[in-house]
Amino acid sequence: MAEKNPDKGYVALLGWSLGAIDAAERFDRRYVVVAPDWAESYCTENNIPYVPWNFERLNERSMEIAEKLKDMGVDVAIPLFEETVEWAGAINSVIQGNPRLHGQAILFRDKALMKRRAQLGGIRVGIFEEAHDRGDVIRFLKRVNQTLLKLDGDPNDPIHIKAFDKAGCLGHRVIRTADDIDTIPDEEFPVLMESHLDGWEFAVEAWIHNGKVQFLNISEYVTLGYSVFVPASPELESWRPRVEQEVEKLIKTFDIENGFIHPEYFVTSDGTMYFGEVAFRPPGFKVFELLERAYGFNGYQGLIVCFDPKSTDEEIAAFFPKEVVDATTHAGCFGVYPRRRVVSDLDIPEETENHPYFESHELTAPMENKVTKRSAFGTHWGLIYFVGEDPTTMRDLLKHQEELDFYV
Amino acid sequence: MSEPIPVPPDHDAPAPGTTPDPAGEVARLGAMVDRALTRLEETSAFAKQTARGPLLDIAGRLLAKPGGAQALYDRAARIEASGVFHATDWDHPEILQPSLATGTLAHADRPTATLELLSELRMLSIAQGDLLHPRISSEQAQHFLAQLLALNLNRLFGAQAEAERSNATLNAAIRNLVGFIAERIGYGEILACLSTEIDRILAQRPIMVDDVKLMVTRIAACLHDPGINSGGGGLGAARLVSALFGPTAGCREDPGLAVYRERLETLDDSALQQEARAFARAMHDTGLVSAYHPVFLRHVSALERGDLLGQALGLSSTGTEAFSCYAGLVYSLIDAAITPDTTQAVYGLALLLERGLLFDPAIGPALWGHIGLEPCPTAAQTLTAAFGDRQSPATLLLAGTISVLGQPLGIGQGNNPTCQAARALSMWALAAPDYLLHLLTRAARDHNITMVFEGQRLSSAALSAGLAPTPPIDVDPVSVVLVPHLDRLYIEMGRLCADRPGDPHAWVNSAMHGWWVGQDTALAVDLNTGGLAGDADRFVRLFHGLYHPLYNGNKPVTHPQPAGIAVTDSVGRFIGWHAISILRVGLGPSGEMRIYFYNPNYDGGQDWGHDVVVSTDSNGERFGESSLPFDRFAARLYLFHYDACEEGHTDAVPDDAVTAILDMARATWAAPRAGAA
Incomplete structure (x- = not known):
């Protein structure tokens, strides 16, 4: 356990993430974990400071947890998952006496509201609409393709549909035909529909304090939903000045003082940057681990130091390295999906295992032999980590993994 | 901004890495x-x-x-x-x-x-x-x-x-x-070291020898591999291998059971006698029984050749006498239980006869009852899960019953937290075999046993699971059937007196095990702190006065007595409370007073730290016994039972002996523990 700084207050971690708790344990802030009561025995056994709370819908008892944390001396609540973003907003609005923080959090939780707000802020977004049933989706698909001057019989340009309030790829589907629309289950409505942008998609992680970006990472997606590496290649990094401008617009539009955002952007072939969506929580795909491997700093500790309103400028300056130049290597990971319909065994391809960039994997043997058809961007079966000097080799290596069988 | 989008180079496969040095x-x-x-x-x-x-x-x-x-x-x-x-x-x-x-x-x-x-x-x-x-x-x-x-x-x-x-x-x-x-x-030492290790375990004569047999099988494969120079270490190993695979002239080259069965038909009387003696020698020498042994026994049993049977079991005059009085029963037991899949029961049968157990008027009829006993579906299923389906559950259970009666100290708890149940089984097999057979019948046939605790009838079938979450299957057949029931009853009795002040064993142990368990209980531990109780001095004196021949009027231990040990690791740190039974107290070969006891662990040879090393052979132990010098044992003992009227000369125990024992306890299990209040 690290020496705790008595001049600072407590931070509260909303949601259960061992990686985040471990990071807090080893950082100089006192902390408390707010998690459902199933975590209680683990916290008691391991002396983890803990407040039980079940994150259901906000209700009349919500004030209770905010007051409780405030009384404990908590200065800020940090959301670790999409499901706790709104809670953090509500709690922080009480703790910090700033009611706007809750409204802000709701914007992050509803993808349609989020896009509209971004549009109002002068941020470029694609065409989007809300859909309440399949009829809405059909109309949107037709209209988008009419706009693109497609003739009957031409293959449609796809559209994307996403759940309003889910993280990452959960509930994300690509729709090309009316048949695709039939595969959407009723319970997924309402959804957000977006036109497809052909171009280069990437994500950004930005740690923000006092309304300023303190560290900005660009995560290069080799293939969306499959692979990512940091720092990005020099080609993508050449966009950094534009990216910084866009992120500053986001900070202004969403009125962010302290915290962390994780937006996604597209660059189309004509060099226009489109905003996709933004989340107010740590990214998936273990990007924090990749950053730690490349730069040596812990992303969760970065969250704590940025969210904490009591952090000093010197503290923050000392915490973060300099983007790109301070990275010692490139770190990437690939999410494995079985390619065969029936699998019985995990078998890491020799060429992967013997590649000098290969570091480790977290795949486990298959529990079921039959692979469910990947209708939406489902969850991968585990990640493989690579580390190496050359971004081009890294990109090609990650791309090549898509052609290999890890489950046979 | 209109710089073109960089397109990643389009070569898919990276050059496969050449094999690095x-x-x-x-x-x-x-x-x-x-x-x-x-x-x-x-x-x-x-x-x-x-x-x-x-x-x-x-x-x-x-x-x-x-x-x-x-x-x-x-x-x-x-x-x-x-x-x-x-x-x-x-x-x-x-x-x-x-x-x-x-x-x-x-x-x-x-x-x-x-x-x-x-x-x-x-x-x-x-x-x-x-x-x-x-x-x-x-x-x-x-x-x-x-x-x-x-x-x-x-x-x-x-x-x-x-x-x-x-x-x-x-x-x-x-x-x-x-x-x-x-x-x-060192390759050269492996085989020697292995056979020493196996000898050490076999010297404790466990009933379950599957692991040992597997090790011997692997050694046999090595000894037959011309590519391996087994060195001098091969000798001890060869003895074990031959005991399992070719103990006699008739099966020296491991011809297979069918061939051996045919060969027996052709042997003359003197050859059969040689076979019989060689089987007995190998079995009593190692505690391992070859699969050919049951074939031989079934052969001579079918011929009703009692003389050959007695020789093949290696019986002394006692065993021979028991056999001749109950020949019909023994033939029936062999027919129903002794098969090449239940080989170890041969050893159990020999020892059962040697113990003279059949002279107990209840045992003969009880065993006849067990020959026809069909386990209920639940028991049958567990037996099959544990031992396979090559033999019927009834055969497996009867073979296990013979083993338990012949080798009461060979019972082990396996990898299960059920030392109490294993100890009870062992105790009854030694001191109340008829009761054990009675309980076993009920558990196997009805899947229920009943015990009376302070006037209240407890039925195991009506109770929820005990310490072991699932029935143990890495133990002998009798334990497989009985332990789940005993475990539940034991826990229930403990629960019934949970709110009484003092250690629940004070009430449970005598109710559970039998009349011979002392009605009074001495406890050396302070239940609140885990340290020594205030009257630990009295505890040590009392133990001498009840069990030490020089202070108790030279009274021997008549029945196995349940006792509690604070088990410590090899550096003397407390690990847990463990159930054992005290079997006898006597002078060891080097003249010191020793306590001989039963430990339900598979391997009793354990180092409890601070020079307390439990011995399992070479200090006068009988097969299956563990032993410690009296003072060392007393230094790990935390609970025993006695009858106050038997108390001997407790005051005569020298002060420094008492102090030394208490110091040993304080330095180890009774040391203040981290986290203790």
Whole structure:
């Protein structure tokens, strides 16, 4: 356990993430974990400071947890998952006496509201609409393709549909035909529909304090939903000045003082940057681990130091390295999906295992032999980590993994 | 902004890496292991599992490379300290079992198997004295590795099995590591060391010898491999191999059971006598029974050749007498229970006759009852799950019954928290065999046994599970059927007196075990603190006055008495409370007063630290007994039963003897414990 700084207050971690708790344990802030009561025995056994709370819908008892944390001396609540973003907003609005923080959090939780707000802020977004049933989706698909001057019989340009309030790829589907629309289950409505942008998609992680970006990472997606590496290649990094401008617009539009955002952007072939969506929580795909491997700093500790309103400028300056130049290597990971319909065994391809960039994997043997058809961007079966000097080799290596069988 | 979008170069496959030199690979993977270790070291104890995966993955690959085992061995201390074993069974090397480890290597997924391999490396480091571990001694680690090697000799010498090919990296890692351990210990010494290890276990005459048999089988394969120079170590091993596979002239070359059966038809009387004597010699010498032995017994039993039968069982005049009085019963037992799948029951039968048990008027009829006993579906299912379906559940159970009656001290608790139940079985097999047979009938037939506790009838069928979450299956057939019931009754009795002040054993033990358990209870521990009770001085004096022949008027122990031991590890730290029974007290071969007791653990030879080393042979023990000098035993004893009217000369015990014993307790199990209030 690290020496705790008595001049600072407590931070509260909303949601259960061992990686985040471990990071807090080893950082100089006192902390408390707010998690459902199933975590209680683990916290008691391991002396983890803990407040039980079940994150259901906000209700009349919500004030209770905010007051409780405030009384404990908590200065800020940090959301670790999409499901706790709104809670953090509500709690922080009480703790910090700033009611706007809750409204802000709701914007992050509803993808349609989020896009509209971004549009109002002068941020470029694609065409989007809300859909309440399949009829809405059909109309949107037709209209988008009419706009693109497609003739009957031409293959449609796809559209994307996403759940309003889910993280990452959960509930994300690509729709090309009316048949695709039939595969959407009723319970997924309402959804957000977006036109497809052909171009280069990437994500950004930005740690923000006092309304300023303190560290900005660009995560290069080799293939969306499959692979990512940091720092990005020099080609993508050449966009950094534009990216910084866009992120500053986001900070202004969403009125962010302290915290962390994780937006996604597209660059189309004509060099226009489109905003996709933004989340107010740590990214998936273990990007924090990749950053730690490349730069040596812990992303969760970065969250704590940025969210904490009591952090000093010197503290923050000392915490973060300099983007790109301070990275010692490139770190990437690939999410494995079985390619065969029936699998019985995990078998890491020799060429992967013997590649000098290969570091480790977290795949486990298959529990079921039959692979469910990947209708939406489902969850991968585990990640493989690579580390190496050359971004081009890294990109090609990650791309090549898509052609290999890890489950046979 | 209108710079063109860079298009990634379109060559898909990276050039496949040329095979790098092995030393470079080991160094490269070693550096990755170091990085993973650093990360694991930095991670808080409660989150170790988040950083364990990369280490296991990389270490597994390193182990698969030539020279990888050495590279990881050099890091053994760091690996142990990194916390990779934290919150797993491997964090307690003292409880690890070679047979389970072998199963893990063969069947677990790669991360788990790699964790097992890292544990083996750590064991080797402890065995070699390079690493000191607080909970396991160098000798214990050597025992563990010797048995592990015995069970994995096929990995060392045998051809690669087809199943091993599919998981190439892991199996290369296992082979490399087993080879590395064997090299460190020395190939020449392995066989000798193995047979010593096996002898040590067999000297305790356990009923369950499956693991031992497996080890002997692996040794046999090595002895027959011309590529292996077994050196002088082969001699002791050969004795074990022949006891199992060819104990007599008629089966010396291991011809197979069918051939041997035919061969018996052609043997003349003197040849049959030689066969019979050779079987008896091998069996009584090792405690192992060859599969040919039942074939021979069934043959002479069908001919009603009592003389040959007696010789094949190696009976003395007592056993011969018992046999001749109950020949019909013995023939029936052989017919119903002695098969090549239940070989060890032959040894049990010989000892049952030798004990003169059949002269007890209740035993003959009870055994006749057991010959026709059909286990209920639940019991039958568990028996089949534990011992396979080559023999009917009825046969398995009857064979187990014979073993238990013949070898009361051979009962073990297996890898289950049921020392109380195992002790009760052993105690009844010794002192109340008719009661044991009665309980067994009820449990097997009705799946229910009833006991009366302070006037209240308790039915095991109506109670929920006890200490063991599932019925144990790594134990003998009688335990398989009875232990779940005893476990539940024991827990229920404890529950009924949970709110009484004092230790619940005071009421439970006499109610559960029998009339001979003393009605008074002495307790050395303060239940609130775990330290010594205020009147511990009186406890020690009382124990002398009741059990020490020089202070109790030279009264022998008549029945096994349940007692509680504070078990400590090899450096004397408290591990837990353990149930044993005191069997007898007497002078050992070197003239010191010793307590001989029964320990339900499979291997009673244990180092309890601070010079308290439990002996299982060479100090006057009978098969299956453990023993300690009287004062050493007293220093680990925390509970015993007595009848106040039997108290001897407690005041005559010298003060310094009492003080010395209490000091030993205070220095070990009664030391203030971390976390104790």
